[in-house]
Amino acid sequence: MSIKYFGVLIIAVVGLMACDEVFIEPFEVVDAEYSVYGAMELDSTTNYVRVKDIQSPLLADIEELRNFKVTFENLEAGTSKQLSDSIIYFNNNPTMNFIIDEELEPRTAYKLTIEGSEGEVATTTATTPGVSTLSLTPEVTQDCFEDILIEFDNVQGDEFIRFELGVQYQGSFYFGEVKSVRQLQKVEGTDKVAVILNIKNMLVDVFPPVAEATVNVPPRRWNPTVNCNRLDNGVMRIRYTHFGPEFKVIEEKTLALDVLESGDVENGIGFFGAKNTKQIMFRTNGVPNNN
């Protein structure tokens, strides 16, 4: 072969290489294909769960997003149905939120299955909690320093309860999760959890003291920035949430969700659970009527 033909051959090979468009696959090939976010409310007739293909861009075309179907299954009853979606835009980002309009049963496992157009499947299961009742002893206190036994029944297995105190101050209701002074403890030999606190203790979580006032001071001696005397009245609320067992994995992080570490979604990330939220009112005579 003469050098001239060799040169032509080199140019032809190089030219052919140049014709190829080069695209890279930016995503790791992984089992996890979908993210799932939702916490079903036991008493709600309509719940929503967000599902997203985690390798699709945020501003993708809506038809591009609809490349999977979601099935909701009652594992106790053996019934299932395909969920319809509801597209909600946030800052031009379309999000797919699937509608669960089925009446939920207590302590029942529900499975969500996401199936992609190419057969990839992600699943997650949420178990509804039981129905718990709150009892306060005494039901009415005479002042803000009187201890109250706060007790919830029917809390089984990995279920747990968090509760908030709500008070009226300057015309508005303020809530704070009660956790600083003492927390709910399991009552041995029963399915109850309980804690003894007074209203001043609980107000610490509604109107937290400034950080400097808590240094080297035990929480039970903390003072709220708004004390009982300044509340509008003695009518108070307790809002409590009874969490299903799936929440247990994130409970220790005070419900901070690590989407990658929750392990809740098989072949996916995110979290799917169920809870039961209720609210009661009680009163104390220790607050003057300031209205």
Add this chain to the structure above:
Amino acid sequence: MVIKSVRKLVLCGFFFGVLLSLLPTQILAQTRSTLRVLVISEEDGNPIIGANVILYRKSGTMYKAGATNADGLLEFINVNNGTYDLAISSIGFESQETEIILAPGETRVYRTELPTANSELGEVIVSGTRSGAVQRVAGKQTISVSDIQLIPAPGPGGDLSVYLQTLPGVVTSGDRGGELFIRGGTPAQNLILVDKMPVVKPFHISNLFSAFPQSVISNVDLYAGGFGAEYEGATSSVMDVSLRQGNMRKFQSQVAASPYIVSAMAEGPLQRDKQSLLVMGRYSVIEQAGPSLTGEDVPLKFSDILARYSINWDGFTCNMTALHTYDRGKINPQRDISLGWENTAVGARCLGYSEELKNSVDFTIGYSTYKSSEIGFDDLGRTSNISMGYLRMDNTGTAFDHPYNYGFRWNLNFYKANLDEPFPEITGKPQRFGLGATLEKYTSIFSTYLSTEFKPTNTLTIIPGVTTQIRQENVSMTFEPRLRMTWKPLGTDNQEISFAVGKYAQLREAITDERDAGTVFYVYKPVAVDDPVPTAIHAITGYRQRIGNFIEANIEAYYKHNSNVPVAEWTREPGNTIRTAFAEAETFGLDLQFQLKTDLLYVTLGYGLAEVEYSASADDLVAWIETDEFVYNPSHDRRHQLNVLASYKIGKFTANAIWRYSSGAPYTKLYAIDLIVRVPYQDPIQNQGKAVTLYSVPFDGSLPAFQRLDVSIDRKFQLSPSLELETEIGAINSYDMTNVFYFDVNTLRQVNELPMLPYASISLNIN
């Protein structure tokens, strides 16, 4: 407190310097003579670098030999008195031979001017300073203007940056960003000196340009590793750039233009043969011309200006240099991040070599600053600056009939960084760098070195040396022994075996998120007193063989082990931090170079094989990965590199082409793009959730291979005796190959390197 410490150190440094200068530098050598040979070009009165100088005994046997340095000077110490024949030759100049008589104890300066030659024949290489692709000696490559000229560049004229990228072992992250990774080292581990003046980043944001166009360069010594004791403060490589003096005999100017850049240069004598001035300025125009040539936005802007005032008196030469570079632009045109950096350096380097001085004295003083920034669309951003004052003295001495080199350097550095979060309202992260938003730190480093040269036989040269750096903060001292050896078994330049080994320490570190090629912003900071000092061990061995008159080949194997390399901790989400983990890095490599050179044809073939492997504690570096030690190949691990350069003279034209190939670089793939809803506090129909991009395992992916063919053809026209027109046409990436630069996780788009860029450039030289 700081001022007191600084004052104390200044005084210590000054007295130590004075003490060194007063040391008896010539012991028991009273009867020996010293001969200094200064070689000047007859045409412009400027020094000739790399001229070969041989001292023959009257019997005709070679007594001593060497090559002139960047000042055109060569010093023979310990010469027996007597009569000798002195032969001087250099490529492109007429050779010269003369008789020299040296009296006992005499110090003689012999100054000579070489006329320009019509033929290049007759030069005898004695010292390995010939330039060219295969001329590597244990990691050192001397680059000449003629080498740079052969590489197509969208000029006008060639540029050091483009040339460096044709060398095996030199890797860039893409065609933008101005970063060079040399034999496994990172840009922050390179030391760049311009006439011994440190310049942090003289490479422009377009990798086709640096602050060193061929028209101002005298020569460049690139040490890809294994450098000698006279260099300190870097753990990977040294680039020692020597600029040329302005013409000492006549005025010259040049104006030039191309679609990339316009430039103007003027030079001439202020006092014939005594003083000259050279001024050159360049300004990029690619931002304006690029879209019509490439069909894409090219948001890159850069400029540089260089001024050089030179004094050549008898026995004394001094060069005062001022350099300013400016760069601003976007690596990814779609991303709202504007990167910028500026170098400003002012310094003087003076060399005394008169007959009254027993030993020549080389003194350098100056000030150099580097300012860098990364600015978001809302003008919020981050800056990292370094200011360096430096003082340096290099000297020679003789002890027991044996010459040695020694020197000291004092550096006062001030680091300042403002690290505000560019987009706090969007990301919700007020301090992106985690450990506070500002950094202000003075450091003072005093360093010394000592080296000598042994020649047990005429064919073997051994250069041992040692360097030490002392920090003011904790008065800790590094110990860095070095050794370089060359052996020419045949006693000629046709065959050479070389070897280098050494230990290196670096007291400055630069932190960036290596996973994001879209930003070249580094946070520069001194190594913290409590942190381990980054060090490296280099070992290089090379073999060079010339076959006949036209063919030459070189092979070098190298190994680098870097310890305590600071690597920014990686989070699952993109983002930077100055919290660092300390990695161990190992680089193995082999460079092969082959050259064919005839009067009309010049062909080089270069192949580089390298593996770069980092390892660090996973807890410190990638907390989310469950392993004790995380091992990875960083983005500059280009396993295979192949370069083919051809230059052919056709009549009055010269055609140049270079084809470059390298295997794909590692990159970090994405794991997910998501909107994280904080269940149970957020309701998916009420809240968008937090937008996040999550990285996968760092550097687990591989980009496609890179390849590019650059071509050019040039010709000169003599319009009149005083007017010369240089023209060049060419194309960068001439077959329009799609080369992937990186995948931008912020815009979620693939960013490619430039498509085909045709260009035509003209230079008008006025003599």
